[in-house]
Amino acid sequence: MTSDESWIARAKHRGPRTLADGSAFMLAVNVAAFAAFAIALPDFRSPANLATVLVSSLPLLLLATGQTFVLVSAGIDLSSPALVGLVSVCGGLVMSADVGWLANHPAAVPVGLLAMLATGTAAGAANGFCVARLQMPPFMVTLTTAMFAGGLAVWLVHAVAQTETLFNLPEVFLALGRHGWVDGPLAVGAAFVAHVILARSLVGRWLHALGYNARAAYLSGVPTSRVIVCAYALSGLFAALAAVLLTARLETASPSHGRPLLLDVIGAAVIGGTSLAGGRGSVLWTAWGVLFLAMLGNGLTLLNLSDFVITIIKGLVILTAALLDQWRRHWRTTSASVADTVIA
Amino acid sequence: MTAHRIMPRTRFLFVLAAGAAVVLAACGGAGESGTAGDARSGRLTIGVAFETLQTEFWVAAWNALQARAAERQITLLEAVSDGDPAKQLDQVRTFLTRRADGIILVPKDGKTVIPMIKAANAAGVPIVLLNRPADATDAAHTVVAPDNATITRDTVAYLIQQARRSNPRVKAAILVGDLSDVNAVGRRDGFEAAVADAGGSVDVVARIPTDWNQEKALAGLQTALQAHPDIGLIFSSSDFMFPSVKSVLSAAGRWKKAGEPGHVVLGGFDGDATAWRLMVDGYVDATGVQDVFFEVDAALRAILDATQGRIPPPRIADPGFVLTQANRASLEARTWGAIVAKQGQ
Numbered sequence: 001m002t003s004d005e006s007w008i009a010r011a012k013h014r015g016p017r018t019l020a021d022g023s024a025f026m027l028a029v030n031v032a033a034f035a036a037f038a039i040a041l042p043d044f045r046s047p048a049n050l051a052t053v054l055v056s057s058l059p060l061l062l063l064a065t066g067q068t069f070v071l072v073s074a075g076i077d078l079s080s081p082a083l084v085g086l087v088s089v090c091g092g093l094v095m096s097a098d099v100g101w102l103a104n105h106p107a108a109v110p111v112g113l114l115a116m117l118a119t120g121t122a123a124g125a126a127n128g129f130c131v132a133r134l135q136m137p138p139f140m141v142t143l144t145t146a147m148f149a150g151g152l153a154v155w156l157v158h159a160v161a162q163t164e165t166l167f168n169l170p171e172v173f174l175a176l177g178r179h180g181w182v183d184g185p186l187a188v189g190a191a192f193v194a195h196v197i198l199a200r201s202l203v204g205r206w207l208h209a210l211g212y213n214a215r216a217a218y219l220s221g222v223p224t225s226r227v228i229v230c231a232y233a234l235s236g237l238f239a240a241l242a243a244v245l246l247t248a249r250l251e252t253a254s255p256s257h258g259r260p261l262l263l264d265v266i267g268a269a270v271i272g273g274t275s276l277a278g279g280r281g282s283v284l285w286t287a288w289g290v291l292f293l294a295m296l297g298n299g300l301t302l303l304n305l306s307d308f309v310i311t312i313i314k315g316l317v318i319l320t321a322a323l324l325d326q327w328r329r330h331w332r333t334t335s336a337s338v339a340d341t342v343i344a
Numbered sequence: 345m346t347a348h349r350i351m352p353r354t355r356f357l358f359v360l361a362a363g364a365a366v367v368l369a370a371c372g373g374a375g376e377s378g379t380a381g382d383a384r385s386g387r388l389t390i391g392v393a394f395e396t397l398q399t400e401f402w403v404a405a406w407n408a409l410q411a412r413a414a415e416r417q418i419t420l421l422e423a424v425s426d427g428d429p430a431k432q433l434d435q436v437r438t439f440l441t442r443r444a445d446g447i448i449l450v451p452k453d454g455k456t457v458i459p460m461i462k463a464a465n466a467a468g469v470p471i472v473l474l475n476r477p478a479d480a481t482d483a484a485h486t487v488v489a490p491d492n493a494t495i496t497r498d499t500v501a502y503l504i505q506q507a508r509r510s511n512p513r514v515k516a517a518i519l520v521g522d523l524s525d526v527n528a529v530g531r532r533d534g535f536e537a538a539v540a541d542a543g544g545s546v547d548v549v550a551r552i553p554t555d556w557n558q559e560k561a562l563a564g565l566q567t568a569l570q571a572h573p574d575i576g577l578i579f580s581s582s583d584f585m586f587p588s589v590k591s592v593l594s595a596a597g598r599w600k601k602a603g604e605p606g607h608v609v610l611g612g613f614d615g616d617a618t619a620w621r622l623m624v625d626g627y628v629d630a631t632g633v634q635d636v637f638f639e640v641d642a643a644l645r646a647i648l649d650a651t652q653g654r655i656p657p658p659r660i661a662d663p664g665f666v667l668t669q670a671n672r673a674s675l676e677a678r679t680w681g682a683i684v685a686k687q688g689q
Contacts, residue, residue: 049441056434164523167455167479250429252455260428301438307424 026272026288033292037299044302055180057294058187059084059242059249061287063261064268065194066124066238068286069231071269072198074211074278075131075138077232080239081265082146083123084258086153087243091116092166092253095173099161109173116247117240123149124236128229153255166253177248190241194234195283207231211278267318268293275325293317390647391421391439393432394450395476399584400616401636402450404680405474408640409448416644429456436460440467446647447471454479454526461485470650472643475634477526477659486650488642490662492527492613495632496534497541498666499611500579502630504542506602507577507609514542514609516577517550517568519561519585528556531581531613531632549575554585562588569596576608583612583619583631583681590627601626602669615667617685623672630668636680638662 038045063080070077094100095112102108123145130141157163177183198204206227209217218224239258246257272289274281296317300310390413397403413420421439425432429452439447440463447464451457454477461483464471470486477487507514518535521528532551539546550568554561561580569575569592580589593599593608600607603626612619615633622628639662646656667675676682 043442046441049438052434052437052441056430056437059430165453165455246430249459250433250456251459252429252453254429254453254456256427256452257430260426260431298434298438301423301435302442304421306422307426311426 026285026292030288030292030295033295033299037295037302041299041302044299049298049302051180053294053298055184056298057290058183059245059258060261060264060268060293061191061290062187062238062242062245063258063265064272064286064290065191065283066235067265067269068272068274068281068283069194069198069207069234070138071266071274071276072207072211072278072281073228073231074214075228075231076266076276077124077127077142077235078139078262079123079127079142079145079149080235080242081258081261082149082153083120083236083239084243084246084261085255086123086149086156087116087120087240088247088253088257089153089156089166089255090119091173091243091247092169093156093160095169096161096166096253097168097170099163099166109170112170112173113244116244117237120236120238120240120243121233122236124239125229125233127236128232131232132225132228150255150259157255164254167251169247169251169253174248174251177245177250183245183248187241187245190238191283191287194238195287197234198281198283203227203230208279208281211275211280213279263315263318264293267314267321270325271318271321273325275329276322277325277329289321387417387419388446388648388651389419389421389442389444390644391423391436391442391444391447392449393423393425393435393439393447395425395432395452396427396450397424399582399614400618400681400684401582401584401614401634404616404684405450405636405640408636408680409644412640412644416648418644425452427452429453432456433460433463436463440464440469444469445651448474448643448647450474451476451478458483470647470656472646472656474639474643475527484658486643486646486656486658486660488639488646488660488662489527490634490639490664492530493534493537495634495664495666496531496579496581496613497538498534499613499630499632500535500538501541502666502668503577503579503609503611504538504546506629508545511576512545514546514577515549515572515575516546516579517552517565517572517575518548519552519554519565519578519580519582519589521554521581522556523553525556528581535579535581546577554581556582558585558588561585562591565589565592566595569593569598578608578610580610580612583614583616586610586612586618586622586628590622599627602629614681615679616681618681619667620679620681620685623667623669626669630666632664633667633675633679633681634664635662635678637678 043049066080067077091112094102094115095108097103100108102111127142127145130136131138157166175182198207206222209222210224210227214224243257247253268289269286270276271292272285274286296314297310300313392409394402394406397406410420421442421444423435425435436447447469449457449460449471451473457473457478458481461471461478461481465483472486472488475489477489478485504514520532523529539548549572552564552568554564565588578589580586590599598606598608610628611630613632615631619628619631642660649656665675667679
């Protein structure tokens with residue numbers, strides 16, 4: 001077979017790849033959604049509303065960014081939204097002027113922030129250890145971590161503060177969530193760093209290799225266990241950053257923060273084009289997914305649709321994205337086998 | 345070759361984007377009338393954000409708000425946050441960007457609502473908290489809420505009186521609500537006050553935490569009844585937990601009507617349709633009723649006053665009332681649960 005014939009054989013299978021290329025596709029979908037809502041709803045395109053869309057999506061962006069690392073490594077982290085509640089409570093127990101260990105102390109905010117980030121990262125690393133070293137299924141590990149973290153957060157608040165939520169946090173800390181020019185650059189900057197790590201660094205390449213074929217990656221010298229622990233630890237770290245934003249924004253440390261976001265977190269990554277099977281994903285794609293979900297939620301709310309209808313539509317969109325991911329994997333497998341046949 | 349590859353793909357994406365835009369725009373155009381447009385048409389627009397619609401009380405309040413708003417030619421922007429305060433904060437911000445004239449809010453708790461009140465204050469939009477007050481804050485708002493402690497104290501005093509008819513020493517249990525909700529705290533305090541007033545004739549053998557969850561109520565009450573089979577009085581901090589109470593008492597052979605041997609004196613709070621039906625059937629002795637119609641009217645009136653330059657009071661108390669077997673017939677028309685029950689027939 002000539003090289004031209006080989007090219008033709010490959011080109012016949014190129015069509016579905018148009019839908020498979022996450023970034024361009026999601027950019028187009030976002031532009032379409034923005035244009036549609038902006039044309040139909042004058043309130044949608046008002047600067048104040050667009051700021052609301054962007055600011056409200058920041059915690060989801062952080063959580064979905066962390067999730068992207070884990071998904072690319074062919075794992076899944078169901079615990080990150082629950083970790084938000086635990087991390088929030090840990091911060092409150094340090095900083096709250098009512099019951100905090102460092103109440104009204106000048107070091108309360110830096111120590112509180114460190115405690116929050118350390119708690120999230122440690123919990124994520126523990127997840128990674130169980131998955132990598134103990135060979136436990138990610139689904140089971142992170143689900144039980146979610147239960148443990150949720151229960152521990154409620155217990156801590158009850159046992160230490162005899163209350164349900166912690167209030168009276170330092171003003172300096174609250175400023176992190178009060179002004180878009182503070183939390184916006186913080187979240188976008190963290191996501192950008194994550195994008196560079198995943199797309200440009202050796203660790204990122206290892207994560208992709210691991211997710212695409214774990215055995216091949218191991219045989220090629222990739223330190224698979226350490227890479228997996230790193231992915232989950234990063235997911236925990238980004239959950240902690242999301243907890244910082246949510247706690248500051250709501251001026252309250254609560255075990256319930258973050259819990260309703262699980263489906264949106266995985267949905268945003270999958271909508272962006274990150275594969276549930278691993279080996280494929282990008283923080284930039286995830287950011288497009290987050291933006292799309294945020295615009296969709298806001299636009300449908302402006303249409304005065306009931307919350308139930310909005311939830312149904314979001315569920316359908318995420319289901320469609322998962323189907324697209326499945327189709328993409330199927331196409332990739334069949335196209336590789338066809339190309340091998342043609343070359344042979 | 346590269347050009348040939350890129351052109352069809354770009355064209356495809358463009359067509360896809362344009363198609364999606366047309367579809368979404370069509371949906372948007374269809375939905376716009378009667379929503380955002382009203383904010384500019386001179387008709388009063390009020391944003392209504394509920395934390396949940398999962399109990400009869402909140403559904404009744406939601407329906408009453410819609411009916412009263414329609415009577416007054418007010419457009420409602422509606423949102424439900426499913427217990428997520430971050431989502432509710434976004435909903436409030438969306439109301440503000442849509443230039444709502446006022447906001448009526450049912451918050452998840454008294455603390456996370458404070459940034460929402462501050463956001464409304466910053467935009468100069470009056471905000472009313474329906475049924476759930478905020479914690480102490482200097483941010484301006486109006487609260488329309490029942491006097492939980494007083495209504496509960498009166499209700500439980502009546503229940504104790506009924507229970508002591510058959511046994512001078514009463515063993516009692518309370519299903520406590522989610523204590524991050526001040527309503528649950530008020531009802532628990534009212535219960536304890538009534539028990540204290542009874543002067544040692546009531547022994548509270550179980551204080552069952554439920555977090556407003558029926559499964560927890562069921563499991564907790566099962567355990568309590570196994571440990572104390574002679575419990576003679578049960579107070580449920582909300583009527584929506586009566587099905588759990590019925591399930592446990594039925595399994596224990598204690599689901600008896602008032603006047604029958606072995607009857608457990610039962611009371612609750614809310615005055616919902618389930619409680620009303622159980623009262624009509626004779627199983628429930630009394631319930632403290634929140635006057636949902638009063639609360640909705642007061643909330644709308646507070647917004648209207650604020651939009652007309654009058655400052656509404658910071659707190660409007662719903663006096664409520666105790667519905668008992670004795671006064672049931674005379675108070676039927678004021679009991680929202682009775683009306684809901686009739687509509688469901």
